[in-house]
Amino acid sequence: MQSILKISNLRAYYYLLRINQPSGLFLLLWPTLWALWLSGLNTPPLKIFLVFVLGVFFMRSAGCVVNDIVDLKIDGHILRTKERVLPSGEISIQEAKFLYIGLLLISCCLVCNLHFLTIYLSLFGLVLTCIYPFMKRYTHLPQVILGLSFSWGIPMAWVEVSNSITITCFLLFLANLCWVVSYDTQYSMADRADDLKMGVKSTAILFGCYDKxxxxxxxxVTLLLLTLVGLLIGLHLIFYISILIACVLFIYQQVLINNREPDLCLKAFMQNNWVGLIIFIGIASSI
Structure with a gap:
């Protein structure tokens, strides 16, 4: 691996792993933290917390790398992505593949510290991560696959802490799935013109004029399901205040995407990190 990875390309690897764009990392992290806190109705053990946080970082990075590998030819023709380190030729495909393998190996080492059932669940999460980049070629619903992938930390965390999967876990999973599809549709609205030219499919294209x-x-639905989760668990008032704040942020996002301007659609997408953080604060303050 040392003969392929180059110290002179550390900056390029930094960008390939999207460390400079932590929004996706946090969008994957927040629902995982929701589940870690809700499943035990307490602050999770430090070891479990660290394994999941590090796992989120390495698997998100792996997902970015494999997505860029699969989309190499497409990204070179899209204005927003043509300057990425792979399509621009700053690093080679071999370097990207070695990084991907290394990230997966680190993730495997982390998950081996968890219960057997959690390890079993992680295998399906790995499958979702690997197939997602191909979905935009075959279906208009790649955002649903991403939603499943970004929600998979919920049952993993729930099983690890409580050794069970409850109806509350399932409702939280569905809530996050709806949320991911909503914000990734906002993201794909910014690329709709380029995607149509390249024949790439997305929910933004599928929904058409009904996207908003x-x-x-x-x-x-996300807010209603989260409210139901709070009622089933018996969370305190501050959680429902966080839901109300999230509702206000969603309304603001609708204002941003109203004219479907790409830059404003991306701005709306970025707002979702605040949604995840606020809901987490509401959960952590209510148990």
Whole structure:
């Protein structure tokens, strides 16, 4: 691996792993933290917390690398992505593959510290990570696959802490799935023109002129399911205040995407990190 990876390319690896763009990392982290706190109704053990946080970082990075490998030819023709380190030729495909393998090996070492059932669940999460980049070629619903992938930390965390999967876990999973589809549709709205030229599929293209309405419905379902989770567990008032704040942020996102301007769609997408953080604060303060 040392003969392929180059110290002179450390900056390029930094960008390939999207360390400079932590928004995706946090969007994967927040629901995992929700589940870690809710499953035990307490602060999780430090070891479990660290394994999941590090796992989120390495698997998110692995997902970015494999996505860039698969999309190499597409990214070179899209304005927003053509300057990425792979399509620009700053690093080789071999370097990217070695990094991907290394990230997976580190993730495997981390998950081996968890219960057997959690390890078993992680295998399906790995499959989701690997197949997601190909979905935009075959279905208009790649955002659903991403939603499953970004929600998979929920059952893993739940099983690790409580050794069970409950209806509350399932509702939290569904809530996050709806949320991911809503914000990744916002993200894909920014690329819709380029995607249509390249023949790439997405929910933004599938929903067409109904995109804003469907996003708002997905956001509403997210809030309703999270509220139901809070009622089932018996969370305190501050959690419902966090839900109300999230609702206000969703309304603001609708204002941003109203004219479907790419830059504002991306801005709306970025707002979702605040949604995840606020809900986590509401959960952590209510148990």
């Amino acid at each position: 309405i469907i996003i708002s419905l997905l956001q509403l």
